[in-house]
Amino acid sequence: MLTVDQKAEPGVSAEQLPLLLGDLVTVANRLTRLAAQSTESAESPAVWRTLSTLVSLGPVRLGELARQSRVSQPTMTKIIRNLDQVDWVKRIVDVDDGRAWQIAITPKGEKALHDWRDTLAEALVPHFSDLAADELEHLIEATRILQQRVAVGTLLSKRDDA
């Protein structure tokens, strides 16, 4: 019976997966808009995404930060210039390479990110506070799965590194 189940499931995902992905990406973008509008944040998702990456990875090269954020290097240069100006990140000379910078989040940047997350939670909780336990479980697991799958370098083939 387990063998039969395993044979059946790949077929299901092969049929459902493409449709799911379209819906998933669309609703993800809607959620991003909901977050932006409900927090009335003066900063953009790119800012929070960048700061989150620095918290997760620690100090990292500017180019690597761009890669992790899935944006071009000049875009990241611009984002960092803005964040540097408000002291949310700092540039550290990379002693191993005279061309490179290490970018690190500052305590001020960590606080800003923390504040944003608090504001976000407060704004969004009313949309989700009546979730049933199993629904909440789905969201928790889906978040975990997505975090794993969107992480840079996890593609099954080498295409993601191309």
Place this chain on the structure above:
Amino acid sequence: MLTVDQKAEPGVSAEQLPLLLGDLVTVANRLTRLAAQSTESAESPAVWRTLSTLVSLGPVRLGELARQSRVSQPTMTKIIRNLDQVDWVKRIVDVDDGRAWQIAITPKGEKALHDWRDTLAEALVPHFSDLAADELEHLIEATRILQQRVAVGTLLSKRDDA
């Protein structure tokens, strides 16, 4: 036992929900970037989001479209101007109100959206094709839940309409 379970769950969600929402919004934004980068789409998420809304809702007023997309009206005016120029949407005189327009998606726009979704699926499937059946189930359910919750007008309190 059911009563005990129900009493326990609200407490869990009250503690976990804020943290989950921060992670969820962050990963949603990452997914949007993954989608944009892997499809190499010349169009932005705002375009696909707008076209998707028109498919879902049918012809709708420009201002209502802005509201459904959670952007300001002038922003939507700009987006529609671009979509009108490439014949992905059409403007229809609103016979009930001389100030208003009805905006509808064209067959050409529907095809463009369909093509994008195909391209998206093709690009993203390698990231998700090895999902276990239960993982896939979590994503499917989470997508359904999010679609419900980000829909305009579903907030528990009236704040979303303010």
Place this chain on the structure above:
DNA sequence: GCATAATGCATAGCCAAGCTATGTATATAA
């Protein structure tokens, strides 16, 4: 019916996040 207020959309102006192309300095390879 007329005056006033409200509404729907367009325009204006600004900013930030995206991109590709190019430039400059440094590091690596031959």
Place this chain on the structure above:
DNA sequence: TTATATACATAGCTTGGCTATGCATTATGC
């Protein structure tokens, strides 16, 4: 040493965001 590659900055462009304002139409109040 020279040629090539790499890391980041700059330049220029576009689009999606915003608020403020303008204009025409509609709704409301008297």
